[in-house]
Amino acid sequence: xxxxxxxxxxxxxxxxxxxxxxxxxxxxxxxxxxxxxxxxxxxxxxxxxxxxxxxxxxxxxxxxxxxxxxxxxxxxxxxxxxxxxxxxxxxxxxxxxxxxxxxxxxxxxxxxxxxxxxxxxxxxxxxxxxxxxxxxxxxxxxxxxxxxxxxxxxxxxxxxxxxxxxxxxxxxxxxxxxxxxxxxxxxxxxxxxxxxxxxxxxxxxxxxxxxxxxxxxxxxxxxxxxxxxxxxxxxxxxxxxxxxxxxxxxxxxxxxxxxxxxxxxxxxxxxxxxxxxxxx
Numbered sequence: 448x449x450x451x452x453x454x455x456x457x458x459x460x461x462x463x464x465x466x467x468x469x470x471x472x473x474x475x476x477x478x479x480x481x482x483x484x485x486x487x488x489x490x491x492x493x494x495x496x497x498x499x500x501x502x503x504x505x506x507x508x509x510x511x512x513x514x515x516x517x518x519x520x521x522x523x524x525x526x527x528x529x530x531x532x533x534x535x536x537x538x539x540x541x542x543x544x545x546x547x548x549x550x551x552x553x554x555x556x557x558x559x560x561x562x563x564x565x566x567x568x569x570x571x572x573x574x575x576x577x578x579x580x581x582x583x584x585x586x587x588x589x590x591x592x593x594x595x596x597x598x599x600x601x602x603x604x605x606x607x608x609x610x611x612x613x614x615x616x617x618x619x620x621x622x623x624x625x626x627x628x629x630x631x632x633x634x635x636x637x638x639x640x641x642x643x644x645x646x647x648x649x650x651x652x653x654x655x656x657x658x659x660x661x662x663x664x665x666x667x668x669x670x671x672x673x674x675x676x677x678x679x680x681x682x683x684x685x686x687x688x689x690x691x692x693x694x695x696x697x698x699x700x701x702x703x704x705x706x707x708x709x710x711x712x713x714x715x716x717x718x719x720x721x722x723x724x725x726x727x
Contacts, residue, residue, distance in 0.1 A: 484508065484695035491691045507696035517697065519672055520679030524658055525704075526589060527675060531596045531657040532650050535604045538597075539649060543608030544634050548620060564602045572598075573666055580667055587669045595663045600653040607652075611645035612638060647712045655705050676701040 478498065483491055484507050486500045511517050545551070546558065576595055577586075585591030615638060623633040639646070661677040668674050671682070680697050683690045 480695045480698055484692055484699050486692050488690060488692045507690075507692040508700070510693055511697050511700060516671055517679055520674055520676050521700070523589075523673060524675040524701075527592050527596065527664075528654050528657040528704075530589070530593045531600060532654045534593065535597055535600045535653045536646060536650055538601060539604035539608040540634070540639060540646070542601075542605045543612050544630075544638065546605070546609040547612035548617070548630070561602045561605055564598075569599060569662060573662065576663065577666055586667060587673050589673075591667050592664060592673075592675075595667060596657045596660055599660075600656050604649045604653055607645060607649050608642075611642050615641060651705075651708050651712055654708060658701075658705055 482498050482500060485503050485505070487502060487504060487506070490500060490502065546554065576598075580586050580591045580595065583591075585594070619637050619641070620630065620633040623637055624630075658675075659677065660675075661681075664675045664678055665681075668678070674682075676697070680694055680701065683694045683697065
């Protein structure tokens with residue numbers, strides 16, 4: 448029989464091998480995408496394929512960055528994603544404070560509805576939302592995209608914000624009220640500053656969902672000057688040819704904002720998720 452030390456070493460080795468395989472499985476497509484972005488389009492199809500190209504080139508990036516139409520896709524994505532994130536955070540803070548600190552009729556019913564919205568597949572709502580957006584005159588506009596994205600970011604944001612506020616003692620609110628201030632002051636001067644890690648987690652998640660959204664961005668826009676990065680990548684797929692190197696270059700550039708946000712707020716993001724999960 449194997450000794451306990453040997454079994455532990457074997458278990459650690461097995462976990463290490465599993466992690467390496469998982470990392471390779473997740474990382475190899477990203478490396479291939481990065482490699483393809485530095486190749487000429489014709490080199491993408493060479494046999495045998497090469498991960499590291501001999502003809503290293505920034506042409507694909509130059510074409511993307513030098514194309515005003517492509518840059519418009521990025522501008523649209525930034526406008527929509529930042530607006531969705533800001534509005535979602537404001538609404539989630541107010542709703543989360545109400546659910547956490549107050550009792551009111553139908554509270555549990557409303558909470559159940561918010562949770563159930565997350566279980567609805569977005570694709571089933573395409574036709575109803577298209578008709579609603581057109582009827583309201585918001586088709587092919589920023590407000591149409593922003594409000595639609597918020598329908599899918601708000602439920603999670605409210606749930607997480609409520610859970611985070613639940614972890615904060617009510618004595619904080621009462622101490623402010625003793626000084627003569629109201630609930631509004633307690634929320635914005637006490638609870639919100641303390642809840643920054645949780646709000647950062649909600650904000651990063653919201654930005655990521657809005658930035659990467661494809662289905663509604665395609666359905667609710669008509670002209671290229673209103674379309675976002677995911678649609679811009681798809682438009683590089685022509686009828687007779689695909690610009691694979693430009694598609695990969697734009698995918699890399701489109702991944703950078705979310706990656707930078709995560710790296711900058713990494714500690715707060717992970718801490719906020721863990722804190723919210725405790726009471727969720």
